[in-house]
Amino acid sequence: MSSVAVFRREHFNAAHRLFNPAWDNDKNNEVFGKCNNPNYHGHNYELEVKIIGEPDIETGYVIDLKKLSDIIKENVLDRFDHKNLNLDTKYFTDLNPTAENIAIVIYNIMREKIDTKLDLKIRLYETDRNFVEYPG
Amino acid sequence: MSSVAVFRREHFNAAHRLFNPAWDNDKNNEVFGKCNNPNYHGHNYELEVKIIGEPDIETGYVIDLKKLSDIIKENVLDRFDHKNLNLDTKYFTDLNPTAENIAIVIYNIMREKIDTKLDLKIRLYETDRNFVEYPG
Amino acid sequence: MSSVAVFRREHFNAAHRLFNPAWDNDKNNEVFGKCNNPNYHGHNYELEVKIIGEPDIETGYVIDLKKLSDIIKENVLDRFDHKNLNLDTKYFTDLNPTAENIAIVIYNIMREKIDTKLDLKIRLYETDRNFVEYPG
Amino acid sequence: MSSVAVFRREHFNAAHRLFNPAWDNDKNNEVFGKCNNPNYHGHNYELEVKIIGEPDIETGYVIDLKKLSDIIKENVLDRFDHKNLNLDTKYFTDLNPTAENIAIVIYNIMREKIDTKLDLKIRLYETDRNFVEYPG
Amino acid sequence: MSSVAVFRREHFNAAHRLFNPAWDNDKNNEVFGKCNNPNYHGHNYELEVKIIGEPDIETGYVIDLKKLSDIIKENVLDRFDHKNLNLDTKYFTDLNPTAENIAIVIYNIMREKIDTKLDLKIRLYETDRNFVEYPG
Amino acid sequence: MSSVAVFRREHFNAAHRLFNPAWDNDKNNEVFGKCNNPNYHGHNYELEVKIIGEPDIETGYVIDLKKLSDIIKENVLDRFDHKNLNLDTKYFTDLNPTAENIAIVIYNIMREKIDTKLDLKIRLYETDRNFVEYPG
Numbered sequence: 001m002s003s004v005a006v007f008r009r010e011h012f013n014a015a016h017r018l019f020n021p022a023w024d025n026d027k028n029n030e031v032f033g034k035c036n037n038p039n040y041h042g043h044n045y046e047l048e049v050k051i052i053g054e055p056d057i058e059t060g061y062v063i064d065l066k067k068l069s070d071i072i073k074e075n076v077l078d079r080f081d082h083k084n085l086n087l088d089t090k091y092f093t094d095l096n097p098t099a100e101n102i103a104i105v106i107y108n109i110m111r112e113k114i115d116t117k118l119d120l121k122i123r124l125y126e127t128d129r130n131f132v133e134y135p136g
Numbered sequence: 137m138s139s140v141a142v143f144r145r146e147h148f149n150a151a152h153r154l155f156n157p158a159w160d161n162d163k164n165n166e167v168f169g170k171c172n173n174p175n176y177h178g179h180n181y182e183l184e185v186k187i188i189g190e191p192d193i194e195t196g197y198v199i200d201l202k203k204l205s206d207i208i209k210e211n212v213l214d215r216f217d218h219k220n221l222n223l224d225t226k227y228f229t230d231l232n233p234t235a236e237n238i239a240i241v242i243y244n245i246m247r248e249k250i251d252t253k254l255d256l257k258i259r260l261y262e263t264d265r266n267f268v269e270y271p272g
Numbered sequence: 273m274s275s276v277a278v279f280r281r282e283h284f285n286a287a288h289r290l291f292n293p294a295w296d297n298d299k300n301n302e303v304f305g306k307c308n309n310p311n312y313h314g315h316n317y318e319l320e321v322k323i324i325g326e327p328d329i330e331t332g333y334v335i336d337l338k339k340l341s342d343i344i345k346e347n348v349l350d351r352f353d354h355k356n357l358n359l360d361t362k363y364f365t366d367l368n369p370t371a372e373n374i375a376i377v378i379y380n381i382m383r384e385k386i387d388t389k390l391d392l393k394i395r396l397y398e399t400d401r402n403f404v405e406y407p408g
Numbered sequence: 409m410s411s412v413a414v415f416r417r418e419h420f421n422a423a424h425r426l427f428n429p430a431w432d433n434d435k436n437n438e439v440f441g442k443c444n445n446p447n448y449h450g451h452n453y454e455l456e457v458k459i460i461g462e463p464d465i466e467t468g469y470v471i472d473l474k475k476l477s478d479i480i481k482e483n484v485l486d487r488f489d490h491k492n493l494n495l496d497t498k499y500f501t502d503l504n505p506t507a508e509n510i511a512i513v514i515y516n517i518m519r520e521k522i523d524t525k526l527d528l529k530i531r532l533y534e535t536d537r538n539f540v541e542y543p544g
Numbered sequence: 545m546s547s548v549a550v551f552r553r554e555h556f557n558a559a560h561r562l563f564n565p566a567w568d569n570d571k572n573n574e575v576f577g578k579c580n581n582p583n584y585h586g587h588n589y590e591l592e593v594k595i596i597g598e599p600d601i602e603t604g605y606v607i608d609l610k611k612l613s614d615i616i617k618e619n620v621l622d623r624f625d626h627k628n629l630n631l632d633t634k635y636f637t638d639l640n641p642t643a644e645n646i647a648i649v650i651y652n653i654m655r656e657k658i659d660t661k662l663d664l665k666i667r668l669y670e671t672d673r674n675f676v677e678y679p680g
Numbered sequence: 681m682s683s684v685a686v687f688r689r690e691h692f693n694a695a696h697r698l699f700n701p702a703w704d705n706d707k708n709n710e711v712f713g714k715c716n717n718p719n720y721h722g723h724n725y726e727l728e729v730k731i732i733g734e735p736d737i738e739t740g741y742v743i744d745l746k747k748l749s750d751i752i753k754e755n756v757l758d759r760f761d762h763k764n765l766n767l768d769t770k771y772f773t774d775l776n777p778t779a780e781n782i783a784i785v786i787y788n789i790m791r792e793k794i795d796t797k798l799d800l801k802i803r804l805y806e807t808d809r810n811f812v813e814y815p816g
Contacts (some may be wrong), residue, residue: 002480004236005269013535015423015450015492020738031739033746039492042423042450044535058156059167060234065266066169082422084447098740100684127421130745133685140780141813149399151287151356176289176350178314180399194700195711201810202713220287220311236804242279262317263285274544277507281537292602303603305610330428331439332506337538338441370604372548401553402609408546412644413677448589466577468642473674474577557807559695559722559764583764586722588693588807628695628719671693671724 003119006062010072012081015042016097021122046125047076047103049110053118060124063118071113076106099126103134111136139255143190146208148217151178152233155254176220179262181238183212185246188255199254207249233243235262239270247272277324278334282344284353287314288369296407312356315398317374319348321382324391335390343385348378371398375406383408411527413460414470418480422451422487423504448492453510455484455535457518462527471526479521484514507534513541519544547663549596550606553615556625559586560641584628589646590669591620593654597662607662615657620650643670647678655680682797684731686742690752692761695722696777723806725782727756729790732799743798751793756786779806779808783814791816 017026018035028036035041049072055064079089085097091105102123114120125131154171155164164172171177185208190200215225221233227241239260249255261267291300300308307313321344325334351361355405357369363377375396386392397403424538426443427436444451457480461470488499493505499513511532522528533539562579563572574578579585593616597606623633629641635649647668658664669675698715699708709802714720729752733742759769765777771785783804794800805811 002270002272004239005271006764007267007269009265013449013451015448017241018740031744034490037490037492037496039410039495040423040448040450040453041490041492042448043421044450044452053800055234055236055240058158060154060232060237062236062268064167064424066762082445082449084443084445087447088445096740098735100686100742101740103684105485127419129689131687132742133687134682135685136682138814138816141815142780143811143813145809147399149313149315149372151312170354172342173356175359176287176312176314177285177354177356178312178316180316191778191780191784194702196698196776196781198780198812200711218306218309218313219311219816220309223311224309259350263283274542276511277541277543278508279539279541290604294602299536303608327512330430332426332504332509334508334540336439348675368604370599372550372599372606373604375548376416376599403551404606405549405551407549410678410680412647414644415675417673463642463644463648466566468562468640468645470644470676472575479558540657555807557721557723559720559811578762579766581762581764583767584695584720585693585762585764586720586724587693626714626717626721628717628721631719632717671691677775 001054004055004062004067005097006065006069007048008065008072009049009070010049010077012045012048013042013046013079014045014080014083014085015040016085016092017041018096018098020096034055040086043062045080046131047072047106048123048125050121051114051118052125053115053119059130063114071110075109075113079109099124099130099132100134103132107136138190139188140191140198141186142201142204143184144201144208145236146183146205146213148181148183148186148213149178150181150216150219150221152221152228153177154232156232166223176222179236181216182261182267183208183242184259184261186257186259187250188257189251189253199250208246210250211245211249215245235260235266235268236270239268243270251252274326275324276327276334277322278337278340279320279322280337280340280344281380282321282341282349283298284317284318284319284349285314286317286352286355286357287312288357288364289313290370292368317352318397318403319344319378320395320397322395323358323386324393325387325389328356335386343382349382353379371396371402371404372406375404379406380406410462411460411532412463413458414473415456415458416473416476416478416480418455418457418477418485420453420455420485421450422453422491422493423448424493424500425449426504426506428504432450448494451534453488454539455480455514456528456531456533458531459522460524460529461502471522479518483517483521487517489526507532507540508542513539515542515544546598547596548599548606548611549594550612551592551594552609552612552616554591554593554613554621556589556621557583557586558589558624558627558629558638560629561585562640562642562647564640587670589624590675591616591650592667592669594665594667595658595662596665597659600636609657615654619653619657623653643668643674643676644678647676651678651680682734683732684735684742685730686729686745686748687730688745688748688752690727690729690749690757692725692727693722694725694758694760694763694765695720696765696772697721698776698778706707720766725760726805726811727752727786728803728805730801730803731794732801733795735798743794752791755789755793759789779804779810779812780814783812787816788816 018032046056122136123133154168243258259269290304379394395405426440515530531541562576651666667677698712787802801815802814
């Protein structure tokens, strides 16, 4: 039987600042522009978690999306929602919180919680016009 | 020449109930929760049909999206729109109408109507936040 | 000071059937078409609750939208979500569950829960293309 | 001749924190919850500026939306986009940056820039589900 | 009984050019910029027709939205969809097809087809970010 | 390290006409229907540019989306926005401007501007319901 992909979309609101601590302020401004605001700015992040596998014969589910939603809430939203990604989480102390890096961090968090027989992909919208996808 | 994918999006409104007739009511409630309401609930399903192939030299079309829309209407929407998926269609008598299974059923219906030299994928949105994709 | 309007958007999924029990089946089919399916069909309803008043000096809130969301959940969503509007609620025993009537019912439920010094309006989307607004 | 309303939609990304400096931390947490995070959180704000007036006979425009967009950019977006509303702007030193108050501030800024014969309304989306409207 | 508003959303795709034939080309370019392209440009117009009245006791409808959709199709879409507004319609021979003027024209067309006991408003989206509203 | 995909979404408004100059008018009308209007019609095209590669260690960016946006503006939007695709561009003199062909043209333009170590895909929405994807 062929695989089916299921998607669950969640959102969180967070502040962040993009900069490389190894660079001086001029270099950071040149590269990151207004995203380097030392007082932070923020986004409504839309998170799309994609799980690929075979539907269970008895339920017709690849994964119960209610359970997937709970896993995302406990492991991602509770850590990131209404937080300052640079200051309030442990993930971006040495990692610039670009959309690319946030997606990789979320993938690594989720990968440990999802059955290894299921494939996982992460899509993260920073705005409607800027978004990223990480397939692991 | 490389292939191009074309997409046509349609929608239908339907009622359904999720349950496994081999289980008792307690087990069905435990697994399917409020989706197991015996009086049914419903959704605005958004259906995305993806067709992959080489554009025709004379028309520049992979497939005429007007014709694709007509095929979807005649074969999918006329059977599912404003219907009770469990009671009014023949497809879910022995198959739980989860989004996964509805997508597989639609794929199988459409696969017979689309030229075999064209690839087909189905994406089905049950809500804005819960959706599935079936590549055949 | 001028008033400000605040909006909270919620959603629920429900089944319904449109018909007038005083009419025979032919008349119901003529007027309500496929919405008269005796086995029901369904929708993802999007509900927009608008509250108008003066922002509180100390909080800057017209009403705390988290509290408004809780009021909507307890009084509207818990009664309507994943329900058959005709069979599972008391509101549509003698009232056709058109979008117009559902909006009036929700207005009346919410009006009792919202401080009388605040104005209230209800907008209800049955689909992206069909929606209604009830100002009380 | 009747009036016509024209709308221009713009967006900005900002960080903010909700709290009342006259209250202690417990009271602020009780009222503002996670919106009181001292390290800030953020949003993609969607701003809708509505201008009401009679279309000019020669142009057919109530106001040139390109010019309106420029006025919004120079007077609102340049001050708020990629900023910390509490720290980087002068408007929220003594005013809690709730959506209600941000809309009032934007109205007051815009009112000075728009011809007095034209009416003005501001709608501000903090998220897709939480938004406000200020008619002046 | 209070009134209820019902909305039906439709779309059409059209080409147009903005210019004032009483002006020379320099003046038209100065005022209308790239909208003055003599070879035309185009839009996906989203049309929202709002009808306000009391729901009928027997049906629960202010107006049957299927019938409203048919009226819009026959009287507006059949004249404007896949058309050049300047060349293929009679309405913009002496009237600049700005969003404001298109909304007024659609209002006047629809006003003749809708029962006079019902109020009518037109909203027209030229893009997601530029739109207009005409209340008659 | 695994690759990450980043997306930038832009839009342009254009007029076009679909027809094959080797065919007579009857054949063109039969195949292209109202898209063959000799006076043109138009669309709000939404363009999604997808770039796949490894995030840079120092910036955390696959590509700076501000720079990608500038590349799209200079090379695609400045040529296509508010233009008649058939008459005002050099690309569709001998090529029918179907969504498929526009996507291929945009891919070829962008491929020359994007570092060859990065993969490129183009998605183009002609309407919300009709869109195409070209992976090169």
